[in-house]
Amino acid sequence: xxxxxxxxxxxxxxxxxxxRQAEARTVQGVFExxxxxxxxxxxxxxxxGRTDAGVHAAGQVAAFDLEWAHTPAALAAALNANLPPDVxxxxxxxxAPDFHPRYDALGRVYRYRVFCDAxxxxxxxxxxxxxxxALELELLQQAAAHLPGAHDFAAFGAPPRPGGAxxxxxxxxxxxxxxxxxxxxxxANAFLYHMVRRLVSFQISIGQGEVRPEALPGCLDREAPExxxxxxxxxxxxxxxxxxxx
Amino acid sequence: xxxxxxxxxxxxxxxxxxxRQAEARTVQGVFExxxxxxxxxxxxxxxxGRTDAGVHAAGQVAAFDLEWAHTPAALAAALNANLPPDVxxxxxxxxAPDFHPRYDALGRVYRYRVFCDAxxxxxxxxxxxxxxxALELELLQQAAAHLPGAHDFAAFGAPPRPGGAxxxxxxxxxxxxxxxxxxxxxxANAFLYHMVRRLVSFQISIGQGEVRPEALPGCLDREAPExxxxxxxxxxxxxxxxxxxx
Numbered sequence: 001x002x003x004x005x006x007x008x009x010x011x012x013x014x015x016x017x018x019x020r021q022a023e024a025r026t027v028q029g030v031f032e033x034x035x036x037x038x039x040x041x042x043x044x045x046x047x048x049g050r051t052d053a054g055v056h057a058a059g060q061v062a063a064f065d066l067e068w069a070h071t072p073a074a075l076a077a078a079l080n081a082n083l084p085p086d087v088x089x090x091x092x093x094x095x096a097p098d099f100h101p102r103y104d105a106l107g108r109v110y111r112y113r114v115f116c117d118a119x120x121x122x123x124x125x126x127x128x129x130x131x132x133x134a135l136e137l138e139l140l141q142q143a144a145a146h147l148p149g150a151h152d153f154a155a156f157g158a159p160p161r162p163g164g165a166x167x168x169x170x171x172x173x174x175x176x177x178x179x180x181x182x183x184x185x186x187x188a189n190a191f192l193y194h195m196v197r198r199l200v201s202f203q204i205s206i207g208q209g210e211v212r213p214e215a216l217p218g219c220l221d222r223e224a225p226e227x228x229x230x231x232x233x234x235x236x237x238x239x240x241x242x243x244x245x246x
Numbered sequence: 247x248x249x250x251x252x253x254x255x256x257x258x259x260x261x262x263x264x265x266r267q268a269e270a271r272t273v274q275g276v277f278e279x280x281x282x283x284x285x286x287x288x289x290x291x292x293x294x295g296r297t298d299a300g301v302h303a304a305g306q307v308a309a310f311d312l313e314w315a316h317t318p319a320a321l322a323a324a325l326n327a328n329l330p331p332d333v334x335x336x337x338x339x340x341x342a343p344d345f346h347p348r349y350d351a352l353g354r355v356y357r358y359r360v361f362c363d364a365x366x367x368x369x370x371x372x373x374x375x376x377x378x379x380a381l382e383l384e385l386l387q388q389a390a391a392h393l394p395g396a397h398d399f400a401a402f403g404a405p406p407r408p409g410g411a412x413x414x415x416x417x418x419x420x421x422x423x424x425x426x427x428x429x430x431x432x433x434a435n436a437f438l439y440h441m442v443r444r445l446v447s448f449q450i451s452i453g454q455g456e457v458r459p460e461a462l463p464g465c466l467d468r469e470a471p472e473x474x475x476x477x478x479x480x481x482x483x484x485x486x487x488x489x490x491x492x
Contacts, residue, residue, distance in 0.1 A: 011368045058369055080366050088366035120326050120334035122257045123304055123484070126372070238369070 001067050004075065005095040008060040010087040012234065013126060017053040018060070020044070027051075027087055031062065034082035038075075040066050048101040048242040049108055052194075054234030056127065059090075059109075059241040061101040107171055107243040110196045112184040112236045114204070128181060129200075129236035135182055135207030140175040142213035143206045146220070147173035147186065147199070155225035156199055157192030166192060175203075182207075187243070196237060201230030247311050250321065251341040254306040256333040258480065259372060263299040264306070266290070273297075273333055277308065280328035284321075286312050294347040294488040295354055298440070300480030302373065305336075305355075305487040307347040353417055353489040355433040358446045358482045361426060374427060375446075375482035381428060381453030386421040388459035389452045392466070393419035393432065393445070401471035402445055403438030412438060421449075428453075433489070442483060447476030 008031065016024035020032065032045060048061040068075055076092040083089070113128035115121070116135055124130070147170045154166035173186040184200055202219070205211045219228060254277065262270035266278065278291060294307040314321055322338040329335070359374035361367070362381055370376070393416045400412035419432040430446055448465070451457045465474060 009368050011372070056369060076365060083366075085366075085371065086368045088368050090365055090367065119322060119336055120329075120331075121336065122255050122332045122334050123302060123373070125331065126257070127369070 001065050003063055003065050003095045003097050003099055004092055005061060005063045005099060005101065006089045007091040008062055008087060009058050009090050010056060012051060012054050012056040014086055015053065018047065018051045030084055030087055034079050035064060037082045038078050040064060046101050048105050049239060051239055052234055056238035058238055060239055061242045063095055063099055063101050101242065104244055105242050106245060107187050107189050108191060108239065109185065109187040109241040111238050111240045112196060112200045112232065114182045114236060115180060126235060129233055131204055133208055135204065137175060137177060137182060139213055140182065140203055140207040143203045143216045144173045144175055146217040151220040152222065153192050153195055153220065155219040155222060155228050157195035159192055168192065194231060197232040198228055198230065200232040202228050247313050249309055249311050249341045249343050249345055250318065250338055251307060251309045251345060251347065252335045253337040254308055254333060255304050255336050256302060258297060258300050258302045260332055261299065264293065264297045276330055276333055280325050281310060283328045284324050286310060292347050294351050295485060297485055298480055302484035304484055306485055307488045309341055309345055309347050347488065350490055351488050352491060353433050353435050354437060354485060355431065355487040356442045357484050357486045358430040358442060358478065360428045360482060372481060375479055377450055379454055381450065383421060383423060383428060385459055386428065386449055386453040389449045389462045390419045390421055392463040397466040398468065399438050399441055399466065401465040401468060401474050403441035405438055414438065440477060443478040444474055446478040448474050
């Protein structure tokens with residue numbers, strides 16, 4: 001029996017989120033089913049984070065203990081053969097016996113993709129949020145520049161446990177143009193519930209000129225803030241990477 | 247009553263191709279349903295080309311006669327409100343009364359997306375073909391350089407009617423690197439059935455070093471050729487644009 005860690009990618013469209021639920025199709029559920037088919041008898045896998053329903057991942061990290069006589073590459077192949085098309089193991093390797101993908105993580109990187117178009121576009125809306133009127137990149141960049149550092153993000157989301165801390169440290173945050181998409185990327189030690197999607201929604205109203213960029217720092221570090229209202233839809237969001245000590 | 251032409255985009259995954267069928271979900275079927283809901287009483291729309299099951303389109307062109315008192319932009323919006331999420335009108339405009347999207351077309355542009363990876367990737371396989379071992383771009387480019395011009399493509403597909411002509415004129419064809427994807431783009435006056443997907447499959451075996459680039463011209467302009475065997479899967483292919491006189 002040894003501990004393994006895997007990097008998982010999934011298209012979140014057809015999942016009720018990552019975390020196992022009795023009656024719903026979840027990433028954890030189908031992954032544990034695949035593990036059982038190759039001999040796993042554990043109770044639950046460990047994972048770096050819980051993504052919401054509809055949110056994608058290119059770099060979710062999970063860990064589990066398994067009796068496995070072959071190579072890690074063969075483990076990845078065996079799991080992929082037992083997983084549905086919308087989830088795959090992208091990497092598998094041995095881990096320290098006490099490795100915990102959540103507690104050992106130094107941070108997470110999320111990406112949110114937006115495109116500006118007056119008309120629906122079926123080839124793009126599975127992985128990006130369509131926004132109209134168009135956005136000004138410079139306004140978005142001005143807004144995002146306020147995010148790095150340790151801040152109280154209470155206005156932008158709830159902590160995992162009621163009454164828990166709402167201070168998070170943003171390592172980097174910024175918008176860039178990628179083709180004709182606007183891409184927001186943010187890394188932080190951890191995130192509040194819905195935090196990235198609320199930050200995106202708020203910045204979209206800034207990018208459309210409805211709200212000034214300075215309104216963003218005005219919502220940070222407040223003791224008992226009024227929560228911001230909008231929530232960007234899940235399909236634009238993906239968990240890109242989980243950061244660990246080198 | 248006036249003739250309108252529309253540019254349609256669709257995600258082909260959930261469609262049994264473009265052309266209407268009694269028992270299957272098709273793009274033509276759902277589009278005609280949407281048209282009927284805004285007052286259309288025609289028998290069938292006209293379209294530039296029939297895409298296969300699973301093939302996408304960013305620039306399919308269709309035409310129909312309709313009594314419509316509002317602007318073309320309002321027509322696009324009304325149709326989009328009545329279409330499912332995987333089809334949309336990207337443009338609508340008045341057309342000449344005798345405009346025919348197929349007969350008036352000078353050519354079609356198709357794109358095929360490929361990526362090289364040993365492991366499945368759920369976030370990419372909806373719109374691209376995963377290929378392994380990796381491909382050499384230069385070999386692909388050497389192969390594609392043989393395509394432009396008028397050639398007998400009988401080895402690469404069947405004509406619309408049995409016994410019909412198999413000569414097609416390729417305007418441009420080539421491979422390029424786009425991020426970490428290899429993209430094949432080809433324009434021709436018209437295409438044989440399955441022609442692009444057979445050309446891609448054949449070139450992949452060239453890019454993997456199994457077949458030499460010179461084998462491609464060896465399959466062209468043959469009177470009674472042995473048909474090439476492979477067929478690239480539909481999800482990598484999309485109809486990008488239909489070309490009309492300026």
